Amino acid sequence: MTDLDPNPFGPDQPCFGCSPDHPIGFHLRFAREGDEVVTRFTPGPQYQGPPGIMHGGLVTTLADEVAAWAVIGLLDRFGFTASIQVRLHRPMRIGVEVEGRGSILRHSSRTATIAVRLSQGGVDALTGELTFAILDQAAAERLLGGPLPEAWRRFSRAST
Numbered sequence: 001m002t003d004l005d006p007n008p009f010g011p012d013q014p015c016f017g018c019s020p021d022h023p024i025g026f027h028l029r030f031a032r033e034g035d036e037v038v039t040r041f042t043p044g045p046q047y048q049g050p051p052g053i054m055h056g057g058l059v060t061t062l063a064d065e066v067a068a069w070a071v072i073g074l075l076d077r078f079g080f081t082a083s084i085q086v087r088l089h090r091p092m093r094i095g096v097e098v099e100g101r102g103s104i105l106r107h108s109s110r111t112a113t114i115a116v117r118l119s120q121g122g123v124d125a126l127t128g129e130l131t132f133a134i135l136d137q138a139a140a141e142r143l144l145g146g147p148l149p150e151a152w153r154r155f156s157r158a159s160t
């Protein structure tokens with residue numbers, strides 16, 4: 001298991017899922033284990049929907065973040081989430097550690113589709129497939145509305 005750099009986008013990145021300083025975020029960190037990225041996270045009461053159960057939208061946010069980091073950690077690219085298909089098989093319990101795993105199902109230079117599995121106590125709570133668009137620098141700058149910081153440019157695909 002190899003820990004991935006937790007902050008490849010620099011200290012000011014604002015991501016709800018992975019910014020270490022986000023006031024209410026998940027503060028996720030990832031490791032690479034073979035062909036997968038892995039994270040562990042224990043949801044607190046602030047993430048409840050029904051009492052004792054994590055809000056389904058936030059469970060999906062967790063899946064989105066795991067998949068995004070599969071693109072970062074396994075492909076060395078950044079992808080913008082284009083499609084999310086998930087099934088919530090079991091309630092995600094508050095206060096119980098979640099293991100999240102992401103792996104590449106298929107990819108080209110322009111897109112990547114990631115398989116995600118979130119489990120508690122070895123039992124699947126969510127499985128899903130998420131597709132990411134990998135943009136070139138110009139398209140990423142249009143989407144973000146400004147120039148990419150130098151450190152981010154290596155995550156874009158070569159323009160064609």
Ligand SMILES: CCCCCCCC/C=C\CCCCCCCC(=O)SCCNC(=O)CCNC(=O)[C@H](O)C(C)(C)COP(=O)(O)OP(=O)(O)OC[C@H]1O[C@@H](n2cnc3c(N)ncnc32)[C@H](O)[C@@H]1OP(=O)(O)O
Binds near residue numbers: 065078143
């Ligand atoms: C590159 C460097 C940038 C670095 C930035 C680093 C920041 C670091 C900071 C902090 C870490 C953050 C960690 C984040 C983690 C979570 C990730 C997110 O939350 S991302 C935000 C939510 N997602 C959106 O806001 C997208 C909204 N959608 C769009 O902007 C467009 O629809 C977009 C870009 C997804 C596609 O735009 P089009 O359709 O104009 O582009 P076309 O070139 O036509 O498509 C590109 C490829 O994507 C496929 N595609 C498009 N939509 C698809 C879909 N819904 N399903 C499947 N494939 C789709 C297309 O078929 C095409 O593939 P074919 O070239 O044909 O192989």
